Amino acid sequence: xxxLRKTIFSRGDEMHLRMPPLEKLQPPLLSPLWIYLxxxxxxxxxxxxxxxxxxxxxxxxxxxxxGPHRRMWGAVNGVExxxxxxxxxxxWTLREEGVLxxxxxxxxxxxxxxxxxxxxxxxxxxxxxxxDRMILKERGEEKAREIIRRHRLTERLxxxxxxxxxxxxxxxxxxxxxxxxxxxxESVCTFLGHPPTCIHxxxxxxxxxxxxxxxxxxxxxxxxxxxGLSEEGRIVxxxxxxxxxxxxxxxxxxxxxxxxxxxxxxxxHVLQIGETTLALDRDIVKDIYVKRV
Numbered sequence: 348x349x350x351l352r353k354t355i356f357s358r359g360d361e362m363h364l365r366m367p368p369l370e371k372l373q374p375p376l377l378s379p380l381w382i383y384l385x386x387x388x389x390x391x392x393x394x395x396x397x398x399x400x401x402x403x404x405x406x407x408x409x410x411x412x413x414g415p416h417r418r419m420w421g422a423v424n425g426v427e428x429x430x431x432x433x434x435x436x437x438x439w440t441l442r443e444e445g446v447l448x449x450x451x452x453x454x455x456x457x458x459x460x461x462x463x464x465x466x467x468x469x470x471x472x473x474x475x476x477x478x479d480r481m482i483l484k485e486r487g488e489e490k491a492r493e494i495i496r497r498h499r500l501t502e503r504l505x506x507x508x509x510x511x512x513x514x515x516x517x518x519x520x521x522x523x524x525x526x527x528x529x530x531x532x533e534s535v536c537t538f539l540g541h542p543p544t545c546i547h548x549x550x551x552x553x554x555x556x557x558x559x560x561x562x563x564x565x566x567x568x569x570x571x572x573x574x575g576l577s578e579e580g581r582i583v584x585x586x587x588x589x590x591x592x593x594x595x596x597x598x599x600x601x602x603x604x605x606x607x608x609x610x611x612x613x614x615x616h617v618l619q620i621g622e623t624t625l626a627l628d629r630d631i632v633k634d635i636y637v638k639r640v
Contacts, residue, residue: 429525431473434464435491436498436524438474438481443549447480493532496552498524499545500535506546507539507586507636516546540568540636571635572616574609580637581606587634596635599625606640 437456441447453461468474473487483491501520505511511519527535533556536542541557544550568583582605587593596602600620610624611617616632618625 430458430460430464431468432490432494432525433458434461434468435473435483435487436494438483438487439491439495442483447482449476449479449481452481492552493529494524496536496554497527497532499549499551500532500539500542501527502545502547503539503542503551504535508584513546538567540570568636568638570633571607571609571618571637572612572629572632574607574637574639576609576612579606579608579640581640583636583638585635587631592631592634596631599623601625601635607637 434452434456437452441452441455446452449465452465458464468487469476471486472484473490474481474483476482498520501523502516505516505519506513533554536551536554537556541553542551569580571580571582574580582601582603584603585593585596585601587596600623601607605620608619609616610619615626615628618627
């Protein structure tokens with residue numbers, strides 16, 4: 348008799364140990380076995396195969412890392428919308444450079460599945476091929492235009508308001524362009540005063556707010572030189588071309604939050620800040636943005 352059995356029956360009392368068969372313990376104790384089969388590392392796409400002993404079934408499903416802004420274009424193809432956006436954006440920017448051939452796009456894109464996505468985009472009527480040239484169709488043109496607008500407005504916002512470097516701006520703009528709603532995009536554009544170009548000098552597609560502004564609205568933030576004579580404005584931000592210029596303006600009391608009054612525009616701009624009167628060159632004034640008060 349084993350030592351365990353001797354211990355149980357050491358007092359002479361017979362004790363019956365009732366235990367279920369081992370097979371019945373396995374389902375609740377053993378978790379399903381997940382096997383991940385790598386498909387594409389770059390986009391973290393995996394197949395998950397679940398093996399469950401109890402019902403002898405095997406289920407396969409696609410697992411993807413998806414953020415709240417990512418949606419799927421069709422249940423069969425399972426193409427993430429932000430990947431479609433990236434290619435539409437690339438087609439637009441290449442077109443601005445006068446490049447329309449697909450071979451150049453395939454060499455430029457970092458998406459390993461670009462060929463598959465491009466074929467799917469043609470089926471979805473986003474663009475068409477005319478010989479070797481890629482031509483955006485109406486639906487693709489509209490989507491590409493929205494993406495470019497969101498990206499370039501975000502660049503302006505991050506560079507001018509948050510004073511981020513161009514490298515940081517590009518990285519963050521590529522993220523935000525996929526999640527900005529139309530309403531937020533219009534608000535950003537209005538806040539920035541409907542800028543015509545991005546920080547690299549490329550045109551920002553105009554929105555409804557821009558057309559409305561021309562007819563009946565004034566922007567929230569304007570360049571300082573747009574203040575009328577005797578008008579006052581609160582400095583919102585300064586976008587100098589160098590830190591030396593920013594330091595010089597700070598020493599003069601020209602900092603965000605300061606109230607300035609426009610006294611003269613020609614031949615130079617004469618401003619009053621508190622009890623101080625300053626004369627500034629036009630190229631300095633155009634870097635200062637204010638809100639009328």
